[in-house]
Amino acid sequence: MAEKGPLKISAKELTSGLVHAKDVEVFIGRLAMEEEWEPLGPTPFPSIATLRSWDHLLLSRYKPFYAPFCDYCCLCTYGKCDLSKGRLGACGLDMKAQTARIVLIACCIGAATHLSHARHMVDHLIEKYGEDYPINLGSDIAVEMPHARLITGIKPKTLGDLAFLLNYCEKQVTQCLSAAHTGQEGSYIDFESKALQVSMIDHLAMEIADVAQIVTFGFPKGDPDAPLTWVGLGVLDLSKPVVLCIGHNVSAGIEVIDYLEKSGLGGPGETVEVAGLCCTAHDITRYRDQAKIVGPISDQLRIIRSGAADAIMIDEQCIRTNVVYEAQRVKTPVIAVSDKASHGLPDVSELPIEKIVQMLVSGSTPGVFLPDLEKAGAVVALTAIRMAPIRQKFKIIPDPSQIQTQASQCTFCGTCRRNCPIDLPIDQAVFNAKNGNFELLSMLHDVCLGCARCEQVCPRKIPALSLIEAAAQHKIKTEKYRMRVGRGPILDTEIREVGSPIVLGEIPGVVAYVGCANFPNGGREVATMAREFARRGYIVTLSGCSAMVASYVKNEEGKTIYEEFPGAFDRGGVVNVGSCVANAHISGAAIKIANIFARRPLRANYEEIADYILNRVGACGVAWGAYSQKAASIATGFNRLGVPVIVGPQGSKYRRMYLGRAEDKESFTVYDARTGERVWVGPAPEHLIIALETMEECMVWTAKLCIRPNDTTKGRMIKLTHYVDLYKRIYGRLPPDLHMFVRTEADIPVTFKDEIMQHLKEVGWKPWERPSIDPTLLKRLVRV
Amino acid sequence: MAMTVKPWQWGNVPGHEMATPVKGDVVAKLIKSAKRPLLVVGGEALREKWGDKLLIDFVAELAKTGVPVVATAHTYRALRERGVEPAAIMTVADVTNRLQDPSWSVDGKGVHDLAIFVGISYQLQSQMLSTLKHFATHLRTISLDRYFHPNATFSMPNLKQDEWEQVLNNVIQVVRG
Numbered sequence A: 001m002a003e004k005g006p007l008k009i010s011a012k013e014l015t016s017g018l019v020h021a022k023d024v025e026v027f028i029g030r031l032a033m034e035e036e037w038e039p040l041g042p043t044p045f046p047s048i049a050t051l052r053s054w055d056h057l058l059l060s061r062y063k064p065f066y067a068p069f070c071d072y073c074c075l076c077t078y079g080k081c082d083l084s085k086g087r088l089g090a091c092g093l094d095m096k097a098q099t100a101r102i103v104l105i106a107c108c109i110g111a112a113t114h115l116s117h118a119r120h121m122v123d124h125l126i127e128k129y130g131e132d133y134p135i136n137l138g139s140d141i142a143v144e145m146p147h148a149r150l151i152t153g154i155k156p157k158t159l160g161d162l163a164f165l166l167n168y169c170e171k172q173v174t175q176c177l178s179a180a181h182t183g184q185e186g187s188y189i190d191f192e193s194k195a196l197q198v199s200m201i202d203h204l205a206m207e208i209a210d211v212a213q214i215v216t217f218g219f220p221k222g223d224p225d226a227p228l229t230w231v232g233l234g235v236l237d238l239s240k241p242v243v244l245c246i247g248h249n250v251s252a253g254i255e256v257i258d259y260l261e262k263s264g265l266g267g268p269g270e271t272v273e274v275a276g277l278c279c280t281a282h283d284i285t286r287y288r289d290q291a292k293i294v295g296p297i298s299d300q301l302r303i304i305r306s307g308a309a310d311a312i313m314i315d316e317q318c319i320r321t322n323v324v325y326e327a328q329r330v331k332t333p334v335i336a337v338s339d340k341a342s343h344g345l346p347d348v349s350e351l352p353i354e355k356i357v358q359m360l361v362s363g364s365t366p367g368v369f370l371p372d373l374e375k376a377g378a379v380v381a382l383t384a385i386r387m388a389p390i391r392q393k394f395k396i397i398p399d400p401s402q403i404q405t406q407a408s409q410c411t412f413c414g415t416c417r418r419n420c421p422i423d424l425p426i427d428q429a430v431f432n433a434k435n436g437n438f439e440l441l442s443m444l445h446d447v448c449l450g451c452a453r454c455e456q457v458c459p460r461k462i463p464a465l466s467l468i469e470a471a472a473q474h475k476i477k478t479e480k481y482r483m484r485v486g487r488g489p490i491l492d493t494e495i496r497e498v499g500s501p502i503v504l505g506e507i508p509g510v511v512a513y514v515g516c517a518n519f520p521n522g523g524r525e526v527a528t529m530a531r532e533f534a535r536r537g538y539i540v541t542l543s544g545c546s547a548m549v550a551s552y553v554k555n556e557e558g559k560t561i562y563e564e565f566p567g568a569f570d571r572g573g574v575v576n577v578g579s580c581v582a583n584a585h586i587s588g589a590a591i592k593i594a595n596i597f598a599r600r601p602l603r604a605n606y607e608e609i610a611d612y613i614l615n616r617v618g619a620c621g622v623a624w625g626a627y628s629q630k631a632a633s634i635a636t637g638f639n640r641l642g643v644p645v646i647v648g649p650q651g652s653k654y655r656r657m658y659l660g661r662a663e664d665k666e667s668f669t670v671y672d673a674r675t676g677e678r679v680w681v682g683p684a685p686e687h688l689i690i691a692l693e694t695m696e697e698c699m700v701w702t703a704k705l706c707i708r709p710n711d712t713t714k715g716r717m718i719k720l721t722h723y724v725d726l727y728k729r730i731y732g733r734l735p736p737d738l739h740m741f742v743r744t745e746a747d748i749p750v751t752f753k754d755e756i757m758q759h760l761k762e763v764g765w766k767p768w769e770r771p772s773i774d775p776t777l778l779k780r781l782v783r784v
Numbered sequence B: 001m002a003m004t005v006k007p008w009q010w011g012n013v014p015g016h017e018m019a020t021p022v023k024g025d026v027v028a029k030l031i032k033s034a035k036r037p038l039l040v041v042g043g044e045a046l047r048e049k050w051g052d053k054l055l056i057d058f059v060a061e062l063a064k065t066g067v068p069v070v071a072t073a074h075t076y077r078a079l080r081e082r083g084v085e086p087a088a089i090m091t092v093a094d095v096t097n098r099l100q101d102p103s104w105s106v107d108g109k110g111v112h113d114l115a116i117f118v119g120i121s122y123q124l125q126s127q128m129l130s131t132l133k134h135f136a137t138h139l140r141t142i143s144l145d146r147y148f149h150p151n152a153t154f155s156m157p158n159l160k161q162d163e164w165e166q167v168l169n170n171v172i173q174v175v176r177g
C-alpha cells in the first residue's frame, strides 16, 4: 500500500487559539488533512513523555506494590544479579525497578501481540478489499473508534487509515520496549508510566483489529440481539468431519468457512463441523453462528486428546506450543498459518492444494506451514474431510475401564500436586483411582487447567490429565451451553440511554468479566459472579475465555446467563463483546460515556477523559483467570483510563498491583472544579489493580470498586445497598469502611438505615461538609 | 545443620536464601517470643483440615490467646462464629502493603515484629511473603501452613498432615501457657 506521507514534527509545546498541546510529536500532515470534526485536543499521538504527568498523578494515589517472583535479574551477561533485600544489580538497578521493568516487558509483549495481530489482519484485509474500504459500523454508531479519536485525534474512515494508525502504535511499542534495555530507565515509577503508555496503545491496537474484522467480515455491529451459539466440550457432532481452529486471528478460520460454502459443502455444521478454542472460536461464531466454541484455552489438550478434530488449524496466540506432538498422537494433521507460530513445520506455500492435502492425509508430515490463508482454508477443509474416515476419531483418552490399570503404578509421591499451578490434589485423585475410586478425578475435571504439568513430572509417567478426562466422560457429553455471540461495540444510542444513570450512579455499575482461564476454582465462579451482578441490575460485559465459561452455570430454569438476561448494554444486561481484541469496546464504552453523554471533548484529550472516567464512571474489570501478557496490558490499559481491575489469586504472579491506602486522606483528595478547593472524596475507587483470593471476596470488592466520587445521593444509596447487602451476606456484618462512603444521611440505603445510623454514630461519623462537588485530579480543569 | 528443603511448589525457587525450616517446639517459641505478632488468615483456612475440625478453628484458638488477627478473603464470618473478633478485615494484599510500612500497625500500638501467615492459597501467599522479604526488612514472617514457603523467614518443611497438626497443637499449648 502506498502510504499517505505525513510530515512528522516534534515540539515541547504548541499553543494556538484552539489548542494547547504538550510534548507533541505528531504526524502533522495527516492531522492537517483531517477534517475539523472537533477542535484538536492537547495530546494528539502522545509519546511516552506526553501523558507522564497523568501517570505520576495516578501512581501518587495508587502506589505500585511489588511482589517479586524471583530474587535475581538475569537479563544481561553481568547477571545473575541478586536484587533481594535492597541489593543493587551490577547496573545499579534495584528490585522495585527490576520488577516494574518485567511488568513493562510483559505489557510490551501483550501490546505487540495485539498490534501484530491487528497489522496482519489489516494488511490482509487491505489486500482483499482495498485500502479505501470504509469503516462503517452502522447508523447507531457514529463514534466508530473512541480510542483512535481519543488517543490520536484521527477519525478513521477507511482500512487505509487503520494501517496508518498502526504505524504510530508500532513506534510506541518499540519506544517503550527499548526503555527496558539495561542502563536505560532506572525509576520504577517511570517504568510504570511506560507500561501504562504501551497498554494504552494496546487498547488502540485491539480496537483497530476488531473494527477491521467487524466491518469487512460482517460481524454483528453492536447488535444486542446477536444470535446464540453453542459452547462446551460436548457440542461437537462427532459423526461429521471436524475442523478445529485454535488461536486468535480469525482470518484463516473464515477462509475455511468460505471454502466450505463456496464448494457446496454448506455452512459450518452442515457437512463439516467448524469449531474453535480461544478467541478464534469467538470470532468464527461472530461470522457464522453455526460454528461452535469448544471452550477456553484450558480445554485445548482435552479436545485434542479426545480425538475429535480431523484437522487442526493454528493461527496465533495461546496455542499449546507442543500442539504438533499432541496432535500427532491422535493422528490429527496441523496446519499453521502464521509466521509467528509456524512450529517447525515445512513451508508448502508453493505447492498445489491437492499435493498438500495428500501430504497431510498420508501422514508424510505431521503438519504444514501455509501462510496463504485462502489456500489454507481449502487445505484444512479437504484434509478434515479425508482424514475423518481414516482417523475414526482416534483418541488417547483411555476408556473409563482402563483408568484403574493406568493409575496402578501410582506411589502417591505427591510430585504431581507439587507441580500443579493451582495445587490441585491430583496425587490423591490418581491414588484413589488406583483403588477403584474415580470420584475425585472426575471432580477435578471442573477445576483443572488442562496444562498437563502433572504428567510431565510423574516419575511413573502416569497420564494424570487423560485420567481426569476419562473419569469425567459421562459429564463431558452434557457440557453444552448457549452463549450469545460477540456483539462488538456498544451503540451510541445505548450510551445515550445509560450514560446518565451510570454517571449518577443509578445503574450501580458496569462490571467486565474479561480474560483467560487460569481460574483458581474453575470457570463456574465467573458464571456465578456474572449472574449475581446481572441480577442486581449492573451492566455485565464479558469477553474472551471469561465470556465462554460464564455460560457454564444454568439457572433454575436451565438457562445460561445469555438466555436469562438481555444482550443490551443496559441495567441487568449481559453483553458479550467478543474476543480479546473486543475488550477495546468495553474501555471504549467508558470513553463514549464521557464524550457522548457528558459531551467532554474527545479528540486527543486523553487526560481529561481518563480523569472523567476515574471520578464518574462506576466500572470495574474482573480478570479472574488472567494468565497472559496480553491480559497484563489489557488490565494496565484499563487502569490508565481510570478503570480499576480485580485479578484472581494467580494474578499476584503479575508481581505488581496499584494499591491505594484508604487511611491516607490526602491521596484521596481532588479538586472541586467549581471552586478549585481540594476536597476529600473517600477511597473511591480504592485500588486500580488488586489480586484477591476468593470469589466471595471478589464480589464484595466488585461492588465497592464501582463507587465513584461523583455519584448522586440516589446513586450512592443504590451502590451502597449492593455493597452492604453483599458484605452482610458474606461477612455477616456492616462494612467497616462504610463511613468513608456515606456522605450525608440521604446516601444511606433505606433497607439498612437504622443499623447503619447506629454504626455511624459509634464510629463518630459526621455528614460531609462538601458532599457534592465537581471532582477532578487535573488542576487545569478548575474553572475559577 | 540446617535442613535443605525443596519449596512446596517445585518451581517456586526464588533465590539462594530461602526460609529457615522450622517444626516442633521452635514454631511455638517463635510466636511466643514475638512482642507484636500479627496473624493473617486466608480463605484456605476454611477448607484445610485440622484434625476433625478446620484450620480456621486453629486460627480462632490462637487468636484467643491474644494474637491480633487480620481476616482476609471471606474468613471474617467464620472467625466471629468461633468467638473471635478480628482486629481488621482486609485483603491479603492490603495487609501486606501496610506491613511494609514500619509506621503501621493493625491497632496503632506499635510496629509488628512477626507476621504469621496461615491458610492463604500457596501462590498468593508466596507472593505476599516475597513482598515482605524484600521490602519489609524490619519484619520477620512465618508461615504456619504445612507447605514450605521459601519467601518467609521461617516455614514448615512440607510436613505430613499429622506432624503438622502436632506442631499447631503445640503452638496453642505453648502460646496459651
Ligand code: SF4
Binding pocket: A073, A074, A075, A076, A077, A078, A079, A080, A081, A088, A089, A090, A091, A092, A093, A182
Ligand atoms: S540488567 Fe542489571 S540487574 Fe539485570 S543482570 Fe544485567 S546488570 Fe544485573
Ligand code: SF4
Binding pocket: A409, A410, A411, A412, A413, A414, A415, A416, A417, A426, A427, A428, A430, A431, A457, A458, A459, A460, A461, A462, A464
Ligand atoms: S506424580 Fe505420579 S506417582 Fe506420584 S502421586 Fe502423582 S500420579 Fe502418583
Ligand code: SF4
Binding pocket: A416, A419, A420, A421, A422, A423, A424, A426, A447, A448, A449, A450, A451, A452, A453, A454, A455, A464, A465
Ligand atoms: S493438568 Fe490439571 S491437575 Fe495437572 S497440573 Fe495442570 S491443572 Fe494441575
